Amino acid sequence: MKQKLLILTCCVLGVLSLGAKKQGVIKIGCVGPITGDQASLGLDQLHALQIAVDEANAQGEIIPGHRLEIVSLDDQHNPSQAVAMAKRLASDPQVVAVVGHVNSSCSLAAAPIYQNARLTQISPSSSNPEISRKGYDTFFRTCATDDIQAPQAAYFAFTRLEARKVFIIDDKTTYGKGIADEFEQEILRLGAGVLGHEGIMQADKDFSPLLTKIKALEPDLIFFGGMYPEGALLVRQAKALGFNVKWMGGDGIYVKAFIDLAKEDAEGVYCTFIGADVSSMAGAKHYIETYTTRFGQERGPYSAYAYDAANIIIDATRKTGKLDRQAILAQVKATKDFPGIVGVTNFDAKGDSTIGLIGVFRVKNQAFEYVGSAK
């Protein structure tokens, strides 16, 4: 009966405590979805961190007698999992900082845990503005936020694409709904008409009922706030309905996989990105080459931001010279003109990066072509 419970418990605790404590290790947490449908984003962040950590270790010990190590955890882009994983990192005294989470919803849920544990968290991709407005002093991000991205996207759609009748779709996630709401506000302010704003379910596949309805409304632009799997399906199903309309999306569809899934139907789709075209930046050249040769694949959209986030942490740890979360946090907070590969990073009082550059891309010949800055 309960004996088995007892034995089980003992066994489990035994096994769990085998996660042996080695001497002389400083750990950086890396949390994101590394299984499931958004695994590519999480793995991309992990790869960036691996490059940064290996480079740092190759340069010698970070703190005398200590080597850097990565603790990679999977939050399955589920906020509850994110909380559990955050507690796990918080309870490991060797973890000094965290790169992640990838998804805004997860960062939002996990931030209070890090705050309480005095653990520095730098997200390369959680762009929802709410997170930093909550006043967590441990939260930082290297990407721009959606309250910069979406209004600029709306400005671009209004002035350059001359969108006057817009339909807005979002995927009902923290990120997707956030960006779609901001877009709607701004484009209304600019004077365009919004024909409707509807949500879809993530992991649903059939959007033709919604698209049939939108087709009858004859909009000249559809804005989609969401991730690439649904984005690709939307674009394809619209074409199948004989519905030719301009599409625009946020950084959630600025992923190579979007083009792989939507194929020729992706042509002409616009998207904004929370940063400029990394591949054209001189400083990023070495990083991009390293990434491609080491992992045999093209880097994802946020990997450069994750790389910078990791380097800010490593730099702060090196300057601090000891395994002390509070000191490292203070050091990160004091970051001044950090020369990263995406630009010179500073954090404002809320922890947001001050770079704030929004680039616009368009799919041409099955690749993202840089159109220019949104403003």
Next chain:
Amino acid sequence: MNKRAITAYQKKGKFSRWAMSAVVLLILVVLPFFNHNEYHLEVLVSAGIFAILVLGLNVMTGYCGLLNLGQAAFFASGAYTYALLNVKLGLSFWVSLPACVISSAALGLLFGSCVLRLKGDYLALVTLGFGEIIRITLNNMDSLTGGPNGLTVSHPLIGFADKSFDFGIKSMPYYYLTLLAIIVIVIITNRLASSRFGRAWVAIKEDEVAAACMGINTGKLKLLAFCVGSAIAGFAGWLFAGKQGFVSPDSFDFITSIMLVAMLVLGGIGSIAGSIVGAVALTLLPEILRPLQEYRMFLFGAVMMVMMLFRPQGILGGVRILEEFRPENERVRQEEDEVLGEGLKQ
């Protein structure tokens, strides 16, 4: 075995059961003093909350034979009731408890009174649909529930005069709170099982028509079982929301409901100890398998399947039936299982 032997057996069984429970309890109480690891405690707290949910499910499915594939909906109702009371009205964790239990019981009553005339798989399917409806509703009612962003709620706080103790994000206080909660629920469900209601439920499970002929008001009693089960789930939801400090709809998806049924069946349907063992085993298993990374859910499925093939009545299945009803275990248990199968089939 004659009657006296049975009584002796039961007495002996009772004593060893008490002794065993006391030992297990003692170990669980002192455990945190030897293991300070937050993560380990956190996993145990989750296991404990699942155990409470499974105990609730056991009342519906184990005692009364009502297969519920939407237990997560009642779990969600408890959690969101606390979250909303806390966020909108500023009520504290402890004050919200009755509301959480009552709201879930009311939801169970409302839903149960509509669907309980369905039987077996049809009932299972309707509860499944209901679970999904609740989850999607929570996800879509942005203005009230915060939609996918969820709601951030306060952790429990105990205050005596000018001193106060915040449970915060440490796992230890929740560990003891959960332990206490499990003890309470175990006592309640245990008393219920041997009460007039409990015996009526089992009679309904065995043969509803016969039970009705014996003068049992089957409709009311089924509804009662459903309400008790959902109230317990609401209680677990309250605990979960307080512990997590955050609620969002993805904690209450279909997979959660399915896992609860799996825990119950794996542990042994109708058995209190079995419910707890099942919940603990299926919560710990994926965590133990975590080092295997992407292979872990695969192995998890395999363990579930193999376990059932070798012990279809569950780890601790048949104990209650053996002790309370008929002594000649093997044959009777088989018969019992067939009856259970037949009953659910109808």
Next chain:
Amino acid sequence: MNPFETFIQQLINGLTIGMIYALIALGYTMVYGIIQLINFAHGEIFITGAFFALAVFGLFPHTPQFNSVLALVLAFGAAMAGCGFLGVVIERIAYRPLRKAPRLACLITAIGVSFILQNVLMLIWGPVDKSFPAFFKHSALTFGSLRVTFMQGFIIITSLVMMIALRFFVTRTMLGKALRAASADMTAARLMGINVDKVISICFLIGSALGGAGGVMYGMYYNTISFHDGYLVGIKAFTAAVLGGIGNVPGAMLGGIALGMLEGLGAGYLSSAWKNVFAFLILVILLLCWPSGILRKSRNE
């Protein structure tokens, strides 16, 4: 596009996905009809079919027309044969030993199997959505502003053919008769000299093969597949089976079509964020009003 045309377009969209639901629902209903088991792994078998087809397409650089037709035939063949075999194996390993055990035990092994299948797919093909080759390039028949794409036509016709073939098999052949006999009363069928184990295996074979075919069409229609697609579509197909009266073959077909259309209309006219709620709400309401499905089981005659 006038409102009437929009309505018809919605119905066509709904019919297409409804046909896929119907094909999958057949697998649930056949298995349930004979051994009263909710084969939870069926949704996973269905999506495995799509992955089998993907593997076949991987062998063909499908630029020339001939290759693409051949590839299509081979893909359907591989998916149906593969899934049929998979279904039989699963029944043999996971369900048959438990035929005398409590039925909930079977439910748990079914869930276990579905975890296993889902994760095997993930381990082999990776966690990211896979692109599925496109056919017919969005070409369509147009009637005014109404469009029926060739793909939709292909799905509707192919599924219809398969369902008619199944109906013929069940009503006109000896094996079909044995199948019906076993589902009416297994013990009596056994006394009549019917090899019930064989009949159950055949039931799994056919149901899974149809599910596999549904998987290929699903892949062709949406052009992306992922390892976790099986669960949601599986549940909806199961809903369709119950809608039509579980254990009832024509009922499953009707249930699938009805579910697809109702869902499409709900998403199109009310709100797409509530799409899955419609599916489940329909289920709850229908079960309350007609507890044995649209078509009553003819089994009690």
